[in-house]
Amino acid sequence: MINKKYSIESENNITDEYLFLNRRKIIKGALASSVLINSSSLLSNESKNLPFTKDLDYSTNEKTNSFKQITSYNNFYELGVGKRDPMLNSSKLQTSNWKVRVDGLVENPITLDLNDLTSKYSLEERIYRLRCVEAWSMVVPWIGFEMNKIIKEVKPLSKAKYVSFESILDTVNLPGQKRKTLNWPYKEGLRIDEAANPLTILSVGLYGRVLPNQNGSPIRLIVPWKYGFKSIKSIVKISFVEQEPISTWNEESPNEYGFYSNVNPNVDHPRWSQKKERRIGEFKKRDTEIFNGYAKYVSNLYSDMDLKKFF
C-alpha cells in the first residue's frame, strides 16, 4: 500500500519527495514506534529547506524531471556502476565533516566547511538541461551559486589558466572505490574562462533542498553545456593551475572522452551516436542541440577552435 502511494508521481510535492527519500527510515521508525524522534532528526540535515531566489535569465522553462527520476537514475561510480546503485548506497557517502579546499595559483586560498556551502553565498535556483555522454538527458532544478563568486573571492593569479576539481576519496566507505573501476579520486577540470562563465555553478541542492548524496552531496559542479561527467560530484578540492588538468574519463579513454567534452551532435562518440538523446520520461528520442542548447552563452568561448579536434 505504501509503495502504491509513492508510485503515483506528484511532481513538486515536497512532502512526497521527503517521504520518498526517507521511506525506509520512516517505515523502520514506525515499526519502532518512534516516528517523531526519527523524522525530526532527519529533517535537521538531509531534507533541510534552502533559502534561494529563482533565476529567470538562464533557467529553461522545459518540464523538470521528477525528484524520483533525478534521484534514482544516477551515474556516480563511487557508489556503484548501476543506475540505481547510487540511490541504494547513498548512505555510504559520509559528508558530516566536509571541507572544500580552494587553493593553487590564487592570492587568497580558502577552506569552506559544510555550513559555508549553504550559507556563505546567496543561493539561486537554476533549471538546467543535463545531457549525459551516454545519450540520455534530464531537466533538473539545481540550487547553487555561480562559480564566479569563488573565483572573485580567491583572486586567481594571472598565471592561472585552468581550474582543477577533485572528488572525495574514501576507499573504506565508498563501495565503488573498493574496485579500481576508475583511477580514484575522480578528477575534472575547466579552462578558467569556462569556470567563470555565468552558466557554471556549484550546486548544493535540488528541488529546494540539500543535495541528496546520490546527486553529489554536499557540493558539485554543474556545467550544463558539457556532458554530465564534467559536472564532478562531491568536491573536496578546487585548485587554480597553469597546465590543463587531468580529467578522469579522459585519462581512462583519451580517444573517447576529451578534455572539453562539449555537448555536440556533430561529433559522435567513437562507438555510439550523439545526435539524439533519450530524455528521461519521454518515449521518443529527441535531437541533441549543440552545446546542449546553451550556444548563445558559450559558443564565443570556442570561436577559434576546431570542435572536432578539441572534442
Place this chain on the structure above:
Amino acid sequence: MNRIITFSLFSVSLIAPIIFLYSSFVVSPLEYLIHYTGHSGLVALALVLLCSRLNTLNKYFDRKYIGLIAFIFISIHVLVYFYELDFDIKYLILEATSLLYLTIGYIAYILFLPLVFTSNEASKVYLKSYWFLLHKLIYIIIILSLVHYYLIIKVDAIWLWVYTITFTILFMSIKKYKK
C-alpha cells in the same frame, strides 16, 4: 511436457519485466526493455546450446521453441530501438552504417532469419544435411551478439564476462554431443 515447461518459462520471462515496470522503480522503461530483451535473448541462446549438449534437458525444454523465443526477444529488442527513433528510416540507415555495434547487431539479426524460417520439420527433411550446416550459423550469431554488447560497454563488463565464459564452455563441449 517439455513444451509446457518451455512456454511457462517464456511467459514468466515476459511477465517479469512488466511487473518491474509497474513497480515504479524503473525510471527509463524503454531503455530497461532494450537491455532486458537483449540479455534474455542471449540467455535463451545459451539454453539452446545447453539442451544440445545435455540430452536429458530435452525432456524439460523444447530446443526449437527456445530458439524461437530467443528470436522473439531479439525482435522486441530491435522494435523498441526502432520505436524510440520513430521508425525514421533515413536515420536508422545512417546509424546502421556508421556505428559498428549496430552494423554487427543487424548482421546477427539477419543471420537469425534463415534459422527461423527453416525451423519446421519440413525444412529439415528437405534440406537434409544442409539443414545442420545452416543451423551452425547460431555460433556466428552468438559471437556477433557478444561483440555487439562489448562495443557499448563503458566500464562494467561483468555480464559480458559471464556470457563469454558460459558460451566458451558450451562451444568447447561441442564434440560430446556428436552421435
